[in-house]
Amino acid sequence: MMVLIILTAAGILAMFASVFNGRSVVLPVSLSGLFAAGYFALLEWNTNTTYFEAMRMDNFAIAFTVVCLFAAFVFLLLYHYMHYSSDVHYAEVISIILFSLAGVVVMVSFTSMLMLFLGIEILSLSLYILAGLKKKDLLSNEASLKYLLMGAFATGFLLFGIAMLYGATGSFMLSDIAYYLGLHKAVAEPFIVTGIIMLMIGLLFKVAAAPFHFWTPDVYQGAPTLVTGYMATVGKVAAFAALVRVFQLGFSPALETYQFLFAAVAVTTMFIGNITALYQKSVKRMLAYSSISHAGYMLIALMAANEVTNGAVLFYSIAYTLASLLAFAVVAILQQKSGSDEVSVFNGLSKSSPLMSITFAVAMLSLAGIPPTAGFFAKFYVFSAAISDGWVWITVLAIINSFISVYYYFAPVIASYMKKGNEEGIVLATPVKVLLAIIALLTLLIGLLPGSLSYLI
Amino acid sequence: MIFMEVSSAAANTTVANYLPIVIQFIFAAGFVGTTMVATHLLGPKLQTKKKLQAFESGIKSVGNARQPFAVKYFLTAILFVLFDVEVIFLYPWAVNFMELGWQGVITMGLFMGLLLAGFVYIVKSGALDWE
Numbered sequence: 001m002m003v004l005i006i007l008t009a010a011g012i013l014a015m016f017a018s019v020f021n022g023r024s025v026v027l028p029v030s031l032s033g034l035f036a037a038g039y040f041a042l043l044e045w046n047t048n049t050t051y052f053e054a055m056r057m058d059n060f061a062i063a064f065t066v067v068c069l070f071a072a073f074v075f076l077l078l079y080h081y082m083h084y085s086s087d088v089h090y091a092e093v094i095s096i097i098l099f100s101l102a103g104v105v106v107m108v109s110f111t112s113m114l115m116l117f118l119g120i121e122i123l124s125l126s127l128y129i130l131a132g133l134k135k136k137d138l139l140s141n142e143a144s145l146k147y148l149l150m151g152a153f154a155t156g157f158l159l160f161g162i163a164m165l166y167g168a169t170g171s172f173m174l175s176d177i178a179y180y181l182g183l184h185k186a187v188a189e190p191f192i193v194t195g196i197i198m199l200m201i202g203l204l205f206k207v208a209a210a211p212f213h214f215w216t217p218d219v220y221q222g223a224p225t226l227v228t229g230y231m232a233t234v235g236k237v238a239a240f241a242a243l244v245r246v247f248q249l250g251f252s253p254a255l256e257t258y259q260f261l262f263a264a265v266a267v268t269t270m271f272i273g274n275i276t277a278l279y280q281k282s283v284k285r286m287l288a289y290s291s292i293s294h295a296g297y298m299l300i301a302l303m304a305a306n307e308v309t310n311g312a313v314l315f316y317s318i319a320y321t322l323a324s325l326l327a328f329a330v331v332a333i334l335q336q337k338s339g340s341d342e343v344s345v346f347n348g349l350s351k352s353s354p355l356m357s358i359t360f361a362v363a364m365l366s367l368a369g370i371p372p373t374a375g376f377f378a379k380f381y382v383f384s385a386a387i388s389d390g391w392v393w394i395t396v397l398a399i400i401n402s403f404i405s406v407y408y409y410f411a412p413v414i415a416s417y418m419k420k421g422n423e424e425g426i427v428l429a430t431p432v433k434v435l436l437a438i439i440a441l442l443t444l445l446i447g448l449l450p451g452s453l454s455y456l457i
Numbered sequence: 458m459i460f461m462e463v464s465s466a467a468a469n470t471t472v473a474n475y476l477p478i479v480i481q482f483i484f485a486a487g488f489v490g491t492t493m494v495a496t497h498l499l500g501p502k503l504q505t506k507k508k509l510q511a512f513e514s515g516i517k518s519v520g521n522a523r524q525p526f527a528v529k530y531f532l533t534a535i536l537f538v539l540f541d542v543e544v545i546f547l548y549p550w551a552v553n554f555m556e557l558g559w560q561g562v563i564t565m566g567l568f569m570g571l572l573l574a575g576f577v578y579i580v581k582s583g584a585l586d587w588e
Contacts, residue, residue, distance in 0.1 A: 012574060019581035 001051050002040040003065065003105050006033055011098030018091030026091045027080050030098055034073050037101070041065045053173070054112045059457045061109035063314050064241040067321055068104045071233040072097055074325050074435060079226055081429045082336060093133065097230070100126030104238040108245065113162045113172045116242055120158065120206065123238060124151050127231055131223040143222025150205070150215040158202025164195030174250035181253035196251055196258055203246070206239035209295045210269040217276075220288035225335050228284060229328025232291045237317045240295070244302055244313050255305055262303035263394055269296030270401040277408045283331050284341045286408055287324070290367060293405060294320050297382055300398060304385040310457050312381040318453065319366060319374035322443045326363035329436060330356050337426060346412040348421025355433055356426065357416040359440040364409040366443050369402050374443045377450035532584055543572055 010033025017026045044057040051057075076094060083090060103122025110116045128151065132144025166172055168191035169180040181192070205212040220228045251258065273293025280286040294316075301312040333356065334345045350357040366375035379402065383395045415421075428436075446453060511518050550557065550565050557564075579585060 012571075015578055016574070019578055 001055075003037045003057075004102050006037045006040065007098050007102045007105065009033070010037075011095040011102070014091055014098060015095035023084075023091060026094055027076065030076055030094050031073070033098060034069050034076070034101075037105075038066055038069045041069070041105075050111070054115045055106065055109045056111045057109055060241070060245065060310055060314075061105075063457050064108040064237065064317065065105050067314075067318055068101060068108075068234045068238055071230070071237070071321050071325060072101055074329070074439065075226060075230045075234075077431060077435055078329055078332065081432050082226065082332065089133070093130070096126045096129055100130075100234070104234060107238045108241040110242070110245065111174050111249070113165070113174070113177075113246070113250075116246060117155075117159060117162060120239070120242065121155065123235065124155070124206070127235055130227045130230065131219055133224050133227060137222075139222035140224065141222075143219045146215055146222075147219045154202050154205035154212070156202075157198045157205070161195045161198030161200075161202060164191050164198060168192045168195060174246065177250045178253055181251065192254065193257055196254065197261070199246065200258065200261065203239065203243045204265060207236055207243060207295045207298075208292050209265050209299060210272040210292065211265075213269070213272065213292045213295075216292055217285050217288045220291070221282060221284050221341075225284060225328060225332035225341070228288075229325060229332065232287065232328065233321045233324050236291060236295065237321055240298055240313065240317065244310065247302060248305065248309065252305060259303055259305065262299055263391070266296045266299035266303055267394060267397055269293065269299060270398060271296075274401045274404045274408075278404070280408070281343060282341045283343055283346075283412055284335075286343075286411075287327055287331070290405065290409070291324065293401065294367070296401070297379060297398060300391075300394060301382045301385045303394075304389050304391060306385060306389055308381070308385045308388070311454050312378075312385045314457055315374075315381050315450070315454050316378040319378035319443070319446065322439050322446070323363040323366035323373075323375060326359050326436065326439050326443070327367070329432075330360040330363070333426070333428070333432075343412050343415055344421075346415040346421075347419040348423050349416035351423040352421070353426040353428070355428070355436060357413075359436045360416065361413045362440040362443055364413050366447070368406045368409040370406075372444060372447045374446035374450070376447060377454070381450075381454055529587065536579060536584070540572070540576070 010030055013029050013033075014026045017023065017029065041057070041062050045059060045062055048056060048058045055061075075097065079090075079093065083093075087093065100123050103119045103124075103126065106115055106119030107123060108119075110119060128144055128148045131147050132140055134140035162172070165177060168189060169177045171177060171180070201212065205215075208216040220232065223231065247258070270293050273289045273291075273296060277286050277289035277293065280289060298313055298316050298320075301309050301316065331341060334349075335341050338345045346357075346360075349360070362373060366373035369375045369379040371377075379398075383398060386395050386398075546568065547565075550561060554561065
């Protein structure tokens with residue numbers, strides 16, 4: 001609860017700082033808000049504090065909250081150093097980010113489906129605005145409008161699903177729904193099956209899983225690159241945490257009704273994401289399809305639905321968040337400099353900025369799942385969750401997909417090391433350099449010492 | 458297997474339970490259909506040029522309604538809706554004012570305070586400056 005209050009208050013303060021000529025205090029206020037929120041979240045570790053029977057800060061919620069707070073921290077610093085003087089809406093962007101984090105906290109800690117809906121809406125509304133930040137840019141406008149229309153449609157499915165489940169079980173509480181499903185073994189009741197599937201459609205849209213992924217490439221390409229990074233990390237991780245929470249806490253007694261659906265969606269998502277990514281010329285679009293395929297890998301862990309699922313999803317989220325933040329940060333810096341997001345902007349990057357090329361290479365290795373990066377163990381835990389329940393065929397398909405993905409992840413890396421390009425040095429602010437180096441080191445560190453994180457929740 | 462269970466469950470309960478809703482649907486569709494057909498048949502048909510014009514309180518209409526207009530009208534309208542809707546939340550509070558007591562006052566004070574803060578932000582950022 002304290003976490004929510006702090007994030008909202010910091011957001012309001014940041015918003016007011018802009019109209020009272022306090023631009024310079026926006027960053028200190030928002031960063032201290034993030035740290036205070038993180039501190040109060042961690043204080044509740046192992047306490048399982050319940051608020052108003054609607055939210056429970058269990059370890060699952062706290063872990064995902066901290067991951068999202070970290071991603072927002074990186075976003076805020078990068079945004080500050082890249083747009084402080086150029087963007088008139090600098091303070092508003094930061095306050096919207098803080099408000100969206102309030103939605104994230106609700107999304108990862110809900111125990112009532114009403115709160116799930118509220119949290120998703122708070123986050124989504126913020127993201128709709130952020131996607132359209134570049135008001136004069138046609139692609140950005142298109143991204144915002146497409147995201148709003150499609151997102152509103154998906155929210156309709158979600159809400160209808162919640163209504164159906166309420167009609168069938170008489171409660172919004174996840175624990176009551178699980179109790180009802182366990183008691184009646186009535187998984188084939190039409191209302192329950194329809195409700196679960198509609199809720200699934202709404203949430204699969206938010207995590208951009210096939211066949212509900214069609215908005216992703218256009219929105220990710222049109223939105224400002226840093227915002228795309230934020231959507232691909234915080235937006236996706238929070239939505240995935242909500243998906244895991246609702247299915248693990250609420251619907252697990254009815255597992256056989258939806259398990260095969262998740263398997264089918266996971267396989268489709270991986271193949272569509274990876275194969276379409278092969279054909280992209282724009283790095284941003286390539287990363288968009290790659291984020292689709294990563295939703296597919298995470299769905300495998302959710303489909304397995306055993307005791308290691310939560311840990312595997314958390315580990316995957318951390319590895320994916322770190323690597324995506326690095327990748328989008330480098331693309332954003334290059335795009336600001338050259339005005340393009342084609343693979344060719346990476347030509348000669350190893351000469352013009354060795355730090356950026358090496359951190360980008362680490363990010364791509366991690367996304368492709370190659371040891372000793374965090375991405376390797378992320379995939380390892382997900383696949384072992386599936387194998388331990390005997391899902392061998394889906395694991396084989398996922399490994400084939402990992403091989404496909406190596407091709408497009410390495411294209412920009414090869415361009416930065418093998419091809420000649422503009423060798424004029426790129427100057428970065430020192431904090432940005434430190435940030436990039438720290439995230440890359442974290443990716444390697446987690447890849448070398450995975451045990452400390454894998455049994456956290 | 459699953460589908461058999463669905464259909465057997467549907468057979469005992471669903472049809473009987475949904476009969477009133479089905480009847481209501483038939484009535485709703487029937488009412489719409491009947492009134493549309495009846496007005497079409499019964500109403501007088503005088504289709505002169507004046508009759509087909511849009512009615513604007515006796516004032517002669519000028520030009521086309523589908524024109525681009527300044528975004529400040531839209532902004533004012535949407536801000537009005539925002540602060541208009543908030544009043545709705547005052548009604549349930551007013552009805553339960555005594556039961557909710559001081560906690561209600563504090564909660565509503567916080568809610569109104571946040572909205573007021575938003576209003577101050579709107580005024581200070583110049584969203585309501587007409588020129």
